[in-house]
Amino acid sequence: MTDPLLDIRDFRLHFDTFDGEHKALDGINIQVARGETVGIVGETGCGKSITAKSVLRLLPSPPARVVSGEIRFQGRDLLTLPEAEIRRIRGIDIAMIFQDPMTYLNPVFTVGQQLVDVILSHQAAGPSADRLNRRAARDKAVALLESVRIPHADVQIDSYPHQLSGGMRQRVLIAMALSGSPSLLIADEPTTALDVTIQAQILQLIADLVDEFHLAVLMISHDLGVVARLCRRVVVMYAGNVVEDAPTAEIFEHPKHPYTQRLLQAIPHLHADVQHLSGITGSIPNLLDPPPGCRFHPRCGQAMPVCARMKPVFGDVAPGHGAACHLYGEGA
Ligand SMILES: Nc1ncnc2c1ncn2[C@@H]1O[C@H](COP(=O)(O)OP(=O)(O)O)[C@@H](O)[C@H]1O
Numbered sequence: 001m002t003d004p005l006l007d008i009r010d011f012r013l014h015f016d017t018f019d020g021e022h023k024a025l026d027g028i029n030i031q032v033a034r035g036e037t038v039g040i041v042g043e044t045g046c047g048k049s050i051t052a053k054s055v056l057r058l059l060p061s062p063p064a065r066v067v068s069g070e071i072r073f074q075g076r077d078l079l080t081l082p083e084a085e086i087r088r089i090r091g092i093d094i095a096m097i098f099q100d101p102m103t104y105l106n107p108v109f110t111v112g113q114q115l116v117d118v119i120l121s122h123q124a125a126g127p128s129a130d131r132l133n134r135r136a137a138r139d140k141a142v143a144l145l146e147s148v149r150i151p152h153a154d155v156q157i158d159s160y161p162h163q164l165s166g167g168m169r170q171r172v173l174i175a176m177a178l179s180g181s182p183s184l185l186i187a188d189e190p191t192t193a194l195d196v197t198i199q200a201q202i203l204q205l206i207a208d209l210v211d212e213f214h215l216a217v218l219m220i221s222h223d224l225g226v227v228a229r230l231c232r233r234v235v236v237m238y239a240g241n242v243v244e245d246a247p248t249a250e251i252f253e254h255p256k257h258p259y260t261q262r263l264l265q266a267i268p269h270l271h272a273d274v275q276h277l278s279g280i281t282g283s284i285p286n287l288l289d290p291p292p293g294c295r296f297h298p299r300c301g302q303a304m305p306v307c308a309r310m311k312p313v314f315g316d317v318a319p320g321h322g323a324a325c326h327l328y329g330e331g332a
């Protein structure tokens with residue numbers, strides 16, 4: 001990929017805890033191009049959220065410790081930028097939405113007051129000629145609420161968070177995320193807490209906004225189905241490693257990594273007999289003492305002796321399709 005917007009390279013992150021060193025991210029590579037929609041999937045605990053938080057430098061350090069690698073955004077390494085620069089990028093160039101909007105909304109202020117404050121704070125960081133007064137910021141807030149399809153935005157703007165449904169609150173957070181005109185939106189399980197119908201509406205909204213605002217999206221979910229609805233490309237993570245990276249259709253039609261194949265088998269099919277739904281047996285490893293070689297080998301039905309000895313190198317298995325598995329390595 002030439003000149004990606006976001007370029008995570010050989011990124012290795014550990015947590016120093018009383019129990020020892022959690023080797024949470026084991027040298028991951030993820031790229032997102034301008035306007036591209038990329039999904040990260042994997043079971044709970046595989047390192048999706050800490051990857052997202054690392055991009056915005058939101059992890060407390062200690063215990064988090066960057067061991068190696070770079071996270072380049074528009075060519076600049078976010079890991080080495082001064083804190084003031086990162087604060088400017090956070091929420092303006094890169095915006096993030098999370099699973100539980102209530103955690104990020106203040107219950108004692110209306111959504112309008114909070115949205116206006118965010119708009120004004122972004123402008124305080126920009127040129128003074130562009131600054132709006134509170135009245136104009138409120139008009140902009142109404143326009144943003146309309147852009148996330150909140151009905152009667154000019155009335156709803158005076159609602160308190162608890163007066164809105166979960167889906168509406170997530171729309172408010174998306175409006176806040178858009179207020180800085182970001183080029184990248186990171187969405188960490190944004191629909192997981194919502195029921196299926198609302199989930200579909202929020203995914204459709206994000207898809208529409210991608211076109212309208214020329215957004216790139218890094219969508220994180222434990223649910224391959226959710227990612228498939230929005231994303232052009234899917235990155236599969238397992239126990240702190242990227243194990244497969246391919247266009248979404250390729251992942252579904254020609255999954256190469258045994259872990260991806262198992263994830264796909266675990267998706268319930270509409271007409272499947274419930275008795276025959278196959279979950280993934282076993283659990284993700286303890287990252288204090290991860291398995292040597294391929295971290296998936298204790299659970300892999302196709303493991304070979306080499307798998308417990310050597311970490312598989314990520315490489316192309318088809319054009320635009322990469323995987324880290326000894327089945328496809330040299331000499332396989
Ligand atoms: N503060 C912390 N201290 C130690 N380990 C942590 C900390 N935060 C996260 N981890 C570990 O990092 C791993 C990845 O977590 P996370 O990114 O939240 O997973 P998920 O893929 O479910 O989003 C987990 O094994 C988790 O236990």
Ligand code: SF4
Binds near residue numbers: 324
């Ligand atoms: S490297 Fe070996 S253990 Fe790991 S997924 Fe491939 S076949 Fe299975």
Ligand SMILES: [Mg+2]
Binds near residue numbers: 048049050
């Ligand atoms: Mg998570």
